[in-house]
Amino acid sequence: MTRAHSSATWLVLAFALVVVYASLFPFAGWRVPPGGVATSLWLPWPAWFPRFDIVSNLLGYLPLGLLAYVAAVRSGWRAGAAFATAVAASALLSYTLEVLQQFLPARVPSLLDLALNAAGATLGALAGAALHAIGALERWQSWRDRWFVRESAGAIALLLLWPLGLLFPTPVPLGVGQVWDEARGWALAALAGTPWFEPAQAFLAPPSAPVPRPSLIVEAVAVALGLLVPCLIAYTVTHPGVRRLVLAAGAAAVAVGTMTLASAMNYGPDNALAWWTPAVGPGLVGGLAAAVLCLPLGRRHVAGVALVALTALVAIVAMAPTDAYYALNLQGWQQGRFIRFHGLAQWVGWFWPYVAMGWLLSRLGRAGAA
Incomplete structure (x- = not known):
């Protein structure tokens, strides 16, 4: 299949940078965790479960999973590979950021956040798969071909x-x-x-x-x-x-x-x-x-x-x-x-x-x- 340039590729990169920024803000007070670097690889289970944090962690990664799936499919990937990659890449990003949060005293990493982020990315990828299944992505491509020239992904983003x-x-x-x-x-x-x-x-x-x-x-x-x-x-x-x-x-x-x-x-x-x-x-x-x-x-x-x-x-x-x-x-x-x-x-x-x-x-x- 011919690979096409997709504006979703640029959007998923931009959204990933925003996730990094929001997860590591305020980027101050870096220090080695009390238990050492090795212990930072193991995420703790939280002692409390604020409703807002649960909802925000779930919904925050939903656009990332959706955009990653759409970018992969629009670039010529098969639907199954696009879905697996979107979920795995989002979960890996979440795990990396949760580990880095252990080096920031102002942030509270947790295994629950990772699970919710991965679940949100999965929901987003499922939404992308549903749009693909009903032909919405193809209709968008058809509309885009009528309105824009071929190399328009950067401008659309x-x-x-x-x-x-x-x-x-x-x-x-x-x-x-x-x-x-x-x-x-x-x-x-x-x-x-x-x-x-x-x-x-x-x-x-x-x-x-x-x-x-x-x-x-x-x-x-x-x-x-x-x-x-x-x-x-x-x-x-x-x-x-x-x-x-x-x-x-x-x-x-x-x-x-x-x-x-x-x-x-x-x-x-x-x-x-x-x-x-x-x-x-x-x-x-x-x-x-x-x-x-x-x-x-x-x-x-x-x-x-x-x-x-x-x-x-x-x-x-x-x-x-x-x-x-x-x-x-x-x-x-x-x-x-x-x-x-x-x-x-x-x-x-x-x-x-x-x-x-x-x-x-x-x-x-x-x-x-x-």
């Missing part, structure tokens, strides 16, 4: 992850990618105790004067670019035509819905539209207008325009200040109000633009991307 990044607090609406404050801290921590620490600290020091909030025009441009970029990424794997217009309208609807959901989660349902500043309306209209103007462009030209737009968006977001609402919002996430969802949204929100840049550069390097 990026588009599916984009709304998750919007759920993490952003300094401006649709303004993902503000990771520079964290990157500065990571760089200084890595250089601590070296001769380069003080020069790096002076070079990386944030501005002493408060950074003014972007004007309404700049904020509207950021909103427009934040909408335009996913539209253009979708264009790079579709042929010119009405399908692009449908995808652009869908991106706008997803952006509005996701930002409204994020505001409702952080400020409460009564403030679900708190993100809608005076710049949002003009920005969305401008982003859609730019997307319409790009409808007839070839896929390689679209990739070039998308790379320029994404670079401009990252530059604007990097210069945006941390306002009071953003700081309060961010503090709520980091203090654990959404700790079990924190990893996925945070890391996608930080790094989605830079992964997208790399993917767009790869598209530009392909002579066949007409």
Whole structure:
């Protein structure tokens, strides 16, 4: 059977990284377990069974098993081998993380967690097998072949992850990618105790004067670019035509819905539209207008325009200040109000633009991307 490139392959890798992050957070206090390294290979049975932990451990690995099964089948594996591999790989990942948790005093590993994780992965793989049996995966492939070019897995994965990044607090609406404050801290921590620490600290020091909030025009441009970029990424794997217009309208609807959901989660349902500043309306209209103007462009030209737009968006977001609402919002996430969802949204929100840049550069390097 011919192996196909599946977006599920990229999604299962991304979800596995999120599982690693959520399982080992906060990555601090590493030490050898009291009984020694050898004892860490044996997982203890828990003394208590919190209902929330049971449900979260069971459901947390369900998407992993589902995605792993779909990725294997879509890559040409037989159904039985795909099912066994999805369950075994998920269980092995869970066991590895439970063992590593014994080196972290803030985490409580247990054999029950491993069993629930494996059960969740099995349920996910069973769901994938059911979808395969009723032909749902084949219908998805047929729909994908009509709407997208053959090598579209990377773009589809990026588009599916984009709304998750919007759920993490952003300094401006649709303004993902503000990771520079964290990157500065990571760089200084890595250089601590070296001769380069003080020069790096002076070079990386944030501005002493408060950074003014972007004007309404700049904020509207950021909103427009934040909408335009996913539209253009979708264009790079579709042929010119009405399908692009449908995808652009869908991106706008997803952006509005996701930002409204994020505001409702952080400020409460009564403030679900708190993100809608005076710049949002003009920005969305401008982003859609730019997307319409790009409808007839070839896929390689679209990739070039998308790379320029994404670079401009990252530059604007990097210069945006941390306002009071953003700081309060961010503090709520980091203090654990959404700790079990924190990893996925945070890391996608930080790094989605830079992964997208790399993917767009790869598209530009392909002579066949007409």
